[in-house]
Amino acid sequence: METIKNAVNAAGDKVNEVMSKSSAECNKEKAKDSSNTVGERIGAGIDYCKDKVDEASHAASKEINKQKATH
Secondary structure (H helix, E strand, C coil), rough: CCCHHHHHHHHHHHHHHHHHHHHHHHHHHHHCCCCHHHHHHHHHHHHHHHHHHHHHHHHHHHHHHHHHHHH
């Protein structure tokens, strides 16, 4: 039962990882767009950094859950 729970958690972490990566890419494009105001570009840059941290966190959690599911 615990193995199934860990496998489901790993799958959920993968979904969250992909969502964070997608959001980071959108924010990166906003930050690079010269038609946005300086404030919007700075805000998008900050959001990009937060999304990258979230992405790394979800990737690490996914790996931990994947390892637990296989042992």
